[in-house]
Amino acid sequence: MTDKIILLETNIDDCSGEVLGYTLERLIDAGAKDAWFSPIYMKKSRPAYALSVMCKPEQEEELIKIIFKHTSAVGMRRSELDRVIMDREPTTVETKFGPVKANKFSYEDIEKVSLEYSDAKRLADEKDISINDIYKA
Amino acid sequence: MTDKIILLETNIDDCSGEVLGYTLERLIDAGAKDAWFSPIYMKKSRPAYALSVMCKPEQEEELIKIIFKHTSAVGMRRSELDRVIMDREPTTVETKFGPVKANKFSYEDIEKVSLEYSDAKRLADEKDISINDIYKA
Amino acid sequence: MTDKIILLETNIDDCSGEVLGYTLERLIDAGAKDAWFSPIYMKKSRPAYALSVMCKPEQEEELIKIIFKHTSAVGMRRSELDRVIMDREPTTVETKFGPVKANKFSYEDIEKVSLEYSDAKRLADEKDISINDIYKA
Amino acid sequence: MTDKIILLETNIDDCSGEVLGYTLERLIDAGAKDAWFSPIYMKKSRPAYALSVMCKPEQEEELIKIIFKHTSAVGMRRSELDRVIMDREPTTVETKFGPVKANKFSYEDIEKVSLEYSDAKRLADEKDISINDIYKA
Amino acid sequence: MTDKIILLETNIDDCSGEVLGYTLERLIDAGAKDAWFSPIYMKKSRPAYALSVMCKPEQEEELIKIIFKHTSAVGMRRSELDRVIMDREPTTVETKFGPVKANKFSYEDIEKVSLEYSDAKRLADEKDISINDIYKA
Amino acid sequence: MTDKIILLETNIDDCSGEVLGYTLERLIDAGAKDAWFSPIYMKKSRPAYALSVMCKPEQEEELIKIIFKHTSAVGMRRSELDRVIMDREPTTVETKFGPVKANKFSYEDIEKVSLEYSDAKRLADEKDISINDIYKA
Numbered sequence: 001m002t003d004k005i006i007l008l009e010t011n012i013d014d015c016s017g018e019v020l021g022y023t024l025e026r027l028i029d030a031g032a033k034d035a036w037f038s039p040i041y042m043k044k045s046r047p048a049y050a051l052s053v054m055c056k057p058e059q060e061e062e063l064i065k066i067i068f069k070h071t072s073a074v075g076m077r078r079s080e081l082d083r084v085i086m087d088r089e090p091t092t093v094e095t096k097f098g099p100v101k102a103n104k105f106s107y108e109d110i111e112k113v114s115l116e117y118s119d120a121k122r123l124a125d126e127k128d129i130s131i132n133d134i135y136k137a
Numbered sequence: 138m139t140d141k142i143i144l145l146e147t148n149i150d151d152c153s154g155e156v157l158g159y160t161l162e163r164l165i166d167a168g169a170k171d172a173w174f175s176p177i178y179m180k181k182s183r184p185a186y187a188l189s190v191m192c193k194p195e196q197e198e199e200l201i202k203i204i205f206k207h208t209s210a211v212g213m214r215r216s217e218l219d220r221v222i223m224d225r226e227p228t229t230v231e232t233k234f235g236p237v238k239a240n241k242f243s244y245e246d247i248e249k250v251s252l253e254y255s256d257a258k259r260l261a262d263e264k265d266i267s268i269n270d271i272y273k274a
Numbered sequence: 275m276t277d278k279i280i281l282l283e284t285n286i287d288d289c290s291g292e293v294l295g296y297t298l299e300r301l302i303d304a305g306a307k308d309a310w311f312s313p314i315y316m317k318k319s320r321p322a323y324a325l326s327v328m329c330k331p332e333q334e335e336e337l338i339k340i341i342f343k344h345t346s347a348v349g350m351r352r353s354e355l356d357r358v359i360m361d362r363e364p365t366t367v368e369t370k371f372g373p374v375k376a377n378k379f380s381y382e383d384i385e386k387v388s389l390e391y392s393d394a395k396r397l398a399d400e401k402d403i404s405i406n407d408i409y410k411a
Numbered sequence: 412m413t414d415k416i417i418l419l420e421t422n423i424d425d426c427s428g429e430v431l432g433y434t435l436e437r438l439i440d441a442g443a444k445d446a447w448f449s450p451i452y453m454k455k456s457r458p459a460y461a462l463s464v465m466c467k468p469e470q471e472e473e474l475i476k477i478i479f480k481h482t483s484a485v486g487m488r489r490s491e492l493d494r495v496i497m498d499r500e501p502t503t504v505e506t507k508f509g510p511v512k513a514n515k516f517s518y519e520d521i522e523k524v525s526l527e528y529s530d531a532k533r534l535a536d537e538k539d540i541s542i543n544d545i546y547k548a
Numbered sequence: 549m550t551d552k553i554i555l556l557e558t559n560i561d562d563c564s565g566e567v568l569g570y571t572l573e574r575l576i577d578a579g580a581k582d583a584w585f586s587p588i589y590m591k592k593s594r595p596a597y598a599l600s601v602m603c604k605p606e607q608e609e610e611l612i613k614i615i616f617k618h619t620s621a622v623g624m625r626r627s628e629l630d631r632v633i634m635d636r637e638p639t640t641v642e643t644k645f646g647p648v649k650a651n652k653f654s655y656e657d658i659e660k661v662s663l664e665y666s667d668a669k670r671l672a673d674e675k676d677i678s679i680n681d682i683y684k685a
Numbered sequence: 686m687t688d689k690i691i692l693l694e695t696n697i698d699d700c701s702g703e704v705l706g707y708t709l710e711r712l713i714d715a716g717a718k719d720a721w722f723s724p725i726y727m728k729k730s731r732p733a734y735a736l737s738v739m740c741k742p743e744q745e746e747e748l749i750k751i752i753f754k755h756t757s758a759v760g761m762r763r764s765e766l767d768r769v770i771m772d773r774e775p776t777t778v779e780t781k782f783g784p785v786k787a788n789k790f791s792y793e794d795i796e797k798v799s800l801e802y803s804d805a806k807r808l809a810d811e812k813d814i815s816i817n818d819i820y821k822a
Contacts, residue, residue, distance in 0.1 A: 007351065008221075011171060013706075014251070016757070017698035018528050019542050021731035022535075028317050034285060036322070037315040037732040039450075039587070039724035041174040041186075041595045043165050046706035047722040047734050048173070049315075054351070064221055065247055070541050072251060072701070074242045075222035077144065077191070084282075084338055085349035105348045110339055112678070114288070114346060117429050124433075130481050130660070131430050136684060145358075148308060150565035151391070153620070155802050156817055158561075158594035159809075174595040176450070176587035176724075178311040178323075180302050183569035184452045184585045185310070186595050201358055202384055207815050209388060209564070211379045212359035214281065214328070249541070254703050261707075267523070267755050268704050273547060287428035290483070292665050293679050295424075295457035296672075311458045313450035313587075313724070315732045320432035321448040323458050344678050346427070386815070391566050398570075404618050404797070405567050410821060418762065419632075422582060425662070439728050445696060447733070448726040452585040452597075454576050459584070460726075465762070475632055476658055483662060485653045486633035488555065488602070495693075495749055496760035516759045521750055525699070525757060556769075559719060562802070589722040589734075591713050596721070612769055613795055620799060622790045623770035625692065625739070 005033065005083045006060045010067065010076035011040060013048035020049060023070040030066055031059050086110075095137035097127055142170065142220045143197045147204065147213035148177060150185035157186060160207040167203055168196050223247075232274035234264055279307065279357045280334050284341065284350035285314060287322035294323060297344040304340055305333050360384075369411035371401055416444065416494045417471045421478065421487035422451060424459035431460060434481040441477055442470050497521075506548035508538055553581065553631045554608045558615065558624035559588060561596035568597060571618040578614055579607050634658075643685035645675055690718065690768045691745045695752065695761035696725060698733035705734060708755040715751055716744050771795075780822035782812055 012020065020037060027035040033056065037049040051071070055063050057080075067073055086105035093102040093115060101119040105112050115135060124131040149157065157174060164172040170193065174186040188208070192200050194217075204210055223242035230239040230252060238256040242249050252272060261268040286294065294311060301309040307330065311323040325345070329337050331354075341347055360379035367376040367389060375393040379386050389409060398405040423431065431448060438446040444467065448460040462482070466474050468491075478484055497516035504513040504526060512530040516523050526546060535542040560568065568585060575583040581604065585597040599619070603611050605628075615621055634653040641650040641663060649667040653660050663683060672679040697705065705722060712720040718741065722734040736756070740748050742765075752758055771790035778787040778800060786804040790797050800820060809816040 002352075005351065011173060013702035014254070015543065016546075016700055017727065017731040017733040018729075019546075021698075021727075021729045022532060022542055024315075024317060024730050035317065036285060036324075038175055038312055038324070039315075039732065040189075041161075041176075041589055041593065042702065042706075043161060043172065043593055044703075044706045045589065045591055045593050045709050046702040047589045047724065048702040049732050050173075050175070052314075065245065068223060068242075068244050068247045068249075070543065072249075072543065074225070074240075074251070075220055077142065078139075078219040078221055079216070079353070082352040083349055084352055086342060088348070103348075105342075107342050108339065110342045112342075112346075112681070114348070117288070121433060131433055132426065132481065132483065133660070135427075135430075148310060150569075151388070152817065153563055153820075154561035154590065154594040154596040155592075156820075158590075158592045159806060159816055161593050175312055176595065177326075178298075178313075178452055178456065178458045179565065179569075180298060180309065180456055181566075181569045182452065182454055182456045182572050183565040184587065184597050185565040187310075187312070202382065205360060205379075205381050205384045205386075207817065209386075209817065211362070211377075211388070212357055214279065215276075215356040215358055216353070249544070258707060268707055269700065269755065269757065270523070272701075272704075287432075289680065290426055290683075291424035291453065291457040291459040292455075293683075295453075295455045296669060296679055298456050313458065315726055315730065316428065316432075317730055318429075318432045319435050319726065319728055319730045320428040321450065321460050321726045322428040344680065346680065386818070395570060405570055406563065406618065406620065407797070409564075409567075413763075416762065422584060425665070435726075435728060446728065447696060447735075449586055449723055449735070450726075451600075452572075452587075454572060454583065461584075461586070463725075476656065479634060479653075479655050479658045479660075483660075485636070485651075485662070486631055488553065489550075489630040489632055490627070490764070493763040494760055495763055497753060499759070514759075516753075518753050519750065521753045523753075523757075525759070528699070559721060562799070586723055588737075589709075589724075591709060591720065598721075598723070613793065616771060616790075616792050616795045616797075620797075622773070622788075622799070623768055625690065626687075626767040626769055627764070 001085050001087060003083050005081055006055050006057055007079050007081055008053040008063065008076050009050055010073040011048055011050050012071055012073055013042050013046045015072040019071065026066050026070060027053055027063060030062055032063055095134055097123055097129060097134055097137055100134065138222050138224060140220050142218055143192050143194055144216050144218055145190040145200065145213050146187055147210040148185055148187050149208055149210055150179050150183045152209040156208065163203050163207060164190055164200055167199055169200055232271055234260055234266060234271055234274055237271065275359050275361060277357050279355055280329050280331055281353050281355055282327040282337065282350050283324055284347040285316065285322055285324050286345055286347055287316050287320045289346040293345065300340050300344060301327055301337060304336055306337055369408055371397055371403060371408055371411055374408065412496050412498060414494050416492055417466050417468055418490050418492055419464040419474065419487050420461055421484040422453065422459055422461050423482055423484055424453050424457045426483040430482065437477050437481060438464055438474060441473055443474055506545055508534055508540060508545055508548055511545065549633050549635060551631050553629055554603050554605055555627050555629055556601040556611065556624050557598055558621040559590065559596055559598050560619055560621055561590050561594045563620040567619065574614050574618060575601055575611060578610055580611055643682055645671055645677060645682055645685055648682065686770050686772060688768050690766055691740050691742055692764050692766055693738040693748065693761050694735055695758040696733055696735050697756055697758055698727050698731045700757040704756065711751050711755060712738055712748055715747055717748055780819055782808055782814060782819055782822055785819065
């Protein structure tokens with residue numbers, strides 16, 4: 001399956017990590033499909049970050065404003081990309097520690113099942129076990 | 138406001154950091170809007186960098202030649218992107234250490250003011266104070 | 275010279291480095307022009323990687339399936355980019371340690387010669403010398 | 412002022428970012444002075460992380476067990492370091508948006524004031540303004 | 549259980565990634581317990597790497613010579629650290645795809661089992677399945 | 686040959702890249718043997734840097750004060766390490782573009798010659814050639 005997504009990117013060398021971590025949360029809360037930082041090396045020996053935000057076209061305007069409001073960025077790159085995605089179907093996996101919510105993904109002849117992190121974490125916290133053990137159980 | 142920019146990118150695993158730092162300066166001096174490196178992991182356990190250069194269409198040919206001349210790159214990716222930018226108006230900020238050149242940026246209902254780094258640095262050097270203190274003053 | 279290439283990219287935060295290193299080899303073996311990882315910072319304080327794969331259009335489908343099969347990715351970004359490449363002509367360089375296979379690259383008035391890594395490595399191993407010395411010889 | 416701290420470090424290439432983000436929170440909650448990841452390049456083209464944890468000697472045993480329990484690590488490096496710290500005195504800064512909790516730090520003739528992030532965030536959220544504006548106000 | 553290990557580290561900004569990848573293999577082949585690169589930002593806008601090598605005291609001299617011979621490094625930092633390690637006992641895990649060699653690790657009340665990567669890879673290749681599926685089976 | 690050096694390190698998540706680049710120059714100008722940043726992942730999804738400074742014991746006090754004055758750091762780790770260094774003897778290399786200042790380094794049976802970057806750069810600028818070509822000439 002394919003759809004279209006918007007990718008916004010901007011390089012930031014005049015904003016602290018504290019403010020950037022805060023902005024990341026705001027972007028995710030506002031509905032970005034994903035948002036992340038990449039460490040980059042800029043002129044004048046400046047350590048910096050590229051901020052990337054992936055979103056649907058209808059979210060774009062709101063997310064641009066969050067970036068301009070909360071960071072020091074004054075411009076950003078924008079592109080429209082294709083996205084290839086696996087089909088998703090909710091399921092439940094019976095681990096030896098109990099049931100965990102999961103998704104079954106398929107793309108042509110490829111199939112795989114992924115536990116939902118939030119539900120695996122819930123179980124790990126409840127039973128005081130390692131999350132790693134649940135993924136392997 | 139939006140315009141169009143060119144993004145050139147190439148992965149480099151056979152060139153030293155010394156040469157790359159030199160090339161970055163040449164690219165900026167030749168008029169690139171921005172140029173930066175990202176650390177990447179390549180095949181055969183090779184630590185490497187992606188070099189990215191953002192420029193106006195009329196600078197493109199000269200910058201491609203600087204990259205081919207000064208680095209080991211023998212090919213590069215090229216894309217044309219949209220750029221969303223805030224409107225800019227020069228201003229001056231009265232800090233408690235003295236006036237500093239700045240820019241007032243606006244995009245719809247969002248406004249912000251940024252000190253010009255070079256002028257903040259001049260003041261920090263003159264008064265022997267921390268540049269951080271000027272940004273907060 | 276320019277041609278068209280496909281760039282596939284996906285962010286991965288739920289797969290180990292061991293599995294990613296294995297996948298990189300599979301992608302290169304399957305004919306990707308290049309494949310690499312970039313360290314990225316994702317939500318919930320998760321260290322992660324972006325996997326990037328550059329390929330010809332006719333390789334695309336096979337490489338998408340390798341990524342979906344071997345990693346935890348369930349979606350990926352896809353774009354079609356221009357690629358600017360130098361002309362290549364095979365040659366041999368006479369180093370003071372012996373002949374090494376190389377390529378002569380040219381783009382307009384720029385020319386350069388690059389030793390083939392695999393042949394330089396062969397010579398370094400044979401003579402028990404530093405590969406760095408061969409590059410400089 | 413100086414004191415002694417313990418630094419624990421381990422390289423992890425067989426654990427996902429999701430699990431590592433979870434472990435980071437557990438380490439901070441358990442009283443680590445700080446905990447962080449660095450991206451590293453390991454053998455066999457494996458992208459990986461070094462996990463670093465800084466703690467007081469009396470926390471060390473508990474934190475070692477959290478790392479062994481929640482990650483794939485089976486060994487770690489340990490060193491005892493000196494730490495040089497500025498003297499700290501709680502204060503309040505009157506920003507133009509209202510009072511913000513802060514700390515005044517001093518070391519010989521150097522003095523500086525830092526806003527407390529959590530209190531600046533509270534104010535930013537209350538007034539729906541940029542956290543960056545508070546730091547500069 | 550604890551023992552003593554040597555950590556050698558050096559910053560490299562005048563050597564290519566190709567040469568560094570080659571050196572990493574030489575260090576591992578010569579018996580280093582581990583060797584890795586970290587991306588670092590040096591003066592003059594130079595992207596660079598720190599090379600780290602962890603070894604037993606009796607390997608130290610040979611590894612120092614490999615670094616000096618194969619890279620551009622002309623000095624390195626050296627420290628002696630404690631290492632905390634889990635007890636290890638070889639075992640076999642019956643996955644649903646067949647038996648895989650593994651190790652059982654223990655440290656006080658913490659126990660865990662890890663598949664041996666090389667054996668999991670063998671099975672993945674034999675059955676043409678994802679290595680990820682074996683880890684979860 | 687071995688000597689003793691001091692390594693100072695601190696994690697910074699509340700300072701911009703601009704300020705950090707400025708601080709790096711101040712540290713090098715004040716006589717640090719080397720100074721560099723490493724990208725790190727801190728709690729609360731904060732992208733950050735570790736600043737590392739390597740210096741002789743007699744420089745330590747001045748460099749600590751530069752870090753406290755110019756960055757947001759309020760504490761730092763400190764260790765005393767051994768340093769293994771190759772013997773150095775100034776020399777001149779006759780490249781095909783002209784003579785370049787260099788150093789001859791030796792450690793037991795290992796010898797190598799490195800061009801001085803600043804002199805290679807001078808020649809590259811004078812002759813308008815690639816610095817890479819000089820290193821190989």
